[in-house]
Amino acid sequence: MFTSKIYQFFLLVLFSTVTVLALHYQKSKLDTVGSLAISQYQQSIKEIKTWEGTGKALYKELSTHNLIRFFQYIDPQNSDNNYTSGQILSKEKHLLSYFLPDNFGMTSSIKPGRLQVKLELGTERQKILNETKILLIALVVMYFTAAIVAYICFRDKKLLIKFLAEIINDIPNSKNLHHIRLPRNYQPIIESVNNCRNLIASKFDLIIQENEKLNRNVFVDDITKLKSRQKFSHYLTSIRDEVKPVFGCMIFLRASELSSINHERGRTSGDQYLIKIANILTEVTKKHPDSDHFRISSAEFAVVLPNLSFNDSKKLLESLKATLDEYQQTLKAQSAGHVGLIPYKSGSQPSSLVAMADTAISIAQTLGPNAYHATKELNSDEQIGDNRWKITIQNILKRRTLTFYQQPIQSCRNNTKSIFYQELLTRFSNREGKALPTAAVIAMAERHGLIIELDKMIIENVLKLVKHNPKLNSTYGINISAASALQPSFIAWMKDLFKQHPKLASKIILEIKETGMQTNVLAAANFVDQAHKIGARVSIESFGTGFTAFKFFKDIRPDFVKLDSSFTREIESDEENKFFVKMMVDIARRINVPVIATSIESQSEKQELEKLLVDGLQGFYISTPKKLMPS
Structure with missing residues (x-):
């Protein structure tokens, strides 16, 4: 219960408290005896109101019935009558006198003088002192007895605990402990x-x-079963730290269409896409048993080819491209992937290898579907890759040639299958007419400060298409970058443009990602307000990944919100997603903002979201994107 030191301290405090209480009790007994003596003395002088004799005679008179230790009578009229006998303080030097003082007496007036008396308690006080002495001796003996016994017990316990600790430390040993002797x-x-x-x-x-x-x-990716990014990082570190000379090449593949497939067809289709890419890489390199395969990010793969020269590695790229071209036909996408090839050797820095790989893939993306590029040196190709993208985007702006696909957003209101609006998906191509990955074009346009011009071109092309094709009478959603929407110059341009086409403004819904709007809420609110003034509407997509819904609805006030696809996946069994969607629907309906669920992949997801009362549905299960054909 206690350690020995704590117990000894507790014991000392306990016995000290008992001793104080005992002394207090004995003192109260002594006070009682003293009070009786004073009462008897007061009875003796009660009848003496005037004394005409000497003080000595008065002393003899009072001593007859009281034990007096000190007596003093002072007559102010006749000093011959004055008389003093005894001592005020007791002669006794007993230690207990400090705790049980003998100081009982009183001062009184007897005409014509003044009388002061200290009484002696006699045998009664001695009896109390003896009792107290015996009690204190008993307490001291009890204290030391208890302390010694406790010390012995705790010492035995400590020895036993130490012995048991040695036994427990011996648990990992294989031998049993029956040989140890204990009580x-x-x-x-x-x-x-x-x-x-x-x-x-x-x-x-x-x-x-x-x-x-x-x-x-x-260290193994759950979807593709390839080695993970952590394992790849370890591999790069081992190359850097290798003392012996080693060499080889690395193939990097970017699954360029993953974002589009996830958005348009759902994450299940996206996972199948990644698995197929992993299988293609494994198949193409199967003749090289030493090769290692990794998934190093959501859309990127790496294959390490030890002891294979740069020229020999390049021969694999044609075979890989042919396989990707074949898969693209089945995938029905603009591309299956883009490939980069780089060499490595012992001592190569991981950051340099990654930069070379990114450059090689960036260049490949500008060359068309399933293209590849081999980069042997970092510095020159890095600059070439960066400039190539800038030139490619400038060429897109110059040619102003875009292709649009449309995917409908189906209404869930009143059990109808009417269409809220058609989302337009923009597709880009290079000067040779080969498709470019949309996500890469947007990212590189933002990097090179060309995104505003790109967004302007997209809006102008849509307005031109709708204006010259009367049969395109739907409402169309156009994706634009938040970097454009938050710029005052872009808003001013947009207002001027729609003033020239006032009848088309009501057919346009501008879609912007929530995370981009989050960077400047005031500017975002101004954009929505200005869009409303010209008759256009605003939809916030990928909603739920940024700031809270309450603040969003209060400050931004969009016309639609499109939930992030992560809230749709496995919503039949994911209670957290159900709670979030239900909360968003409740909030949005109070201010009449339709909530749209995206990436619907199955009948069960559709039914569950309808139960949660979302207003619209979009996804591969609802409808696949179809090319927008001018009439």
Whole structure:
């Protein structure tokens, strides 16, 4: 219960408290005896109101019935009558006198003088002192007895605990502990320790198995079953730290259409796309058994080809492109992937290798679907890749040639299958007419400060298409960058443009990602307000990944919100997603803002979202994107 030091302190405090209480009790007894003596003395002088004799005679008179230790009578009229006898303080030098003082007396007036008396308690006080002395001796004996006994007990406990600790430390050893001798009462401990040792051994085996399983989960990608980014990072580090000369090449593949497939067809289709890319890489490199395959990010893969020269590695790229071209036909997408090839050797810095790979893929993306590019040096190709993208985007702006696909957003209101609006998906191509990855074009346009011009061109092309094709009478959603929407110059341009086409403004819905609007809420609110003034509407997409819905609705006031696709996935069983969607629908309906669910992939997801009362549905299950054909 207590450690020995704490217990000894507790014992000291306890006995000190008992001693103080005992002295207080004995003092109260002494006070009672003193009060009786004073009462008897007061009775003696009660009848003496005037004294005409000497003080000595008065002393004899009062001493007859009282024990007086000190007597003093002073007659102010006749000093011959004055008389003093005894001492005020007791002659006794007993230690207990400090705790049980003998100081009982009083001062009174007896005409014509003044009388002061200190009474002696006699045998009664001595009896109380003796009782107190015996009591204190008994307490001291009890204290030291208890302290010694406690010390002995705690010492034995400490020895036993130390002995048991040695036994427990010996648990991992394979030998049993029956040879250890303990008192009979403690023998069950030996049995328990042996049982514990056996149990720990079995649990340790389970831990090893679980640890191996966790390592597989950390270092193996769940979807493609290839090695993970962590494993690839370790590989790059080992190349950098390798002392012996090593060399080889690395193939990097970017699944350029992953974002579009996830958005338009759903994440299940996106996962199937990634699995197919992983299988293609494995198949193309199967003649090189030393090759290692990795998924290093959501849309990027790497293949390490040890001891293979740069020229020999380039021969694989044609085979890889042919396989990707074939898969593209089945995928029905603009591209299956873009490939970059780089060499490596011992001492190569991981950051340099990654930069070379990014440059090679960036150049490949400008060359058309499933293109590849091999980069042997970092500096020159890095600059070429960066400039190539800028030139490519400038060429897009110059040619002003775009292709649009439309995907409908189906209304859930009143059990109808009417269309809220058609989202337009923009597709870009290079000067040779080969498709470029949309996400890469947008990212590079933002990087080179060309995004505003690109967004302007997209809006102008849509207005031109709708104006010259009367049969295109739907409402159309156009994706624009938040970097454009938050710029005052872009807003001014937009107002001037729609003043020239006032009848078309009501057919346009500008779609902007929530995370982009979050960077400047005031500017975002101004954009929505200005769009409303010219008759256009605004939809916020990928909603739920940024700031809270309450602040968003209060400050931004959009016309539509499109939930991020992550809230749709497995919504039949994901209670958190259900709660979020229901909350958003409740909030939005109070201010009449339709909520649209995206990336619907199955009938079960559609039915669950309809139960949650979303206003609109979009996804591959509802309708696949179709090319917008002018009439």
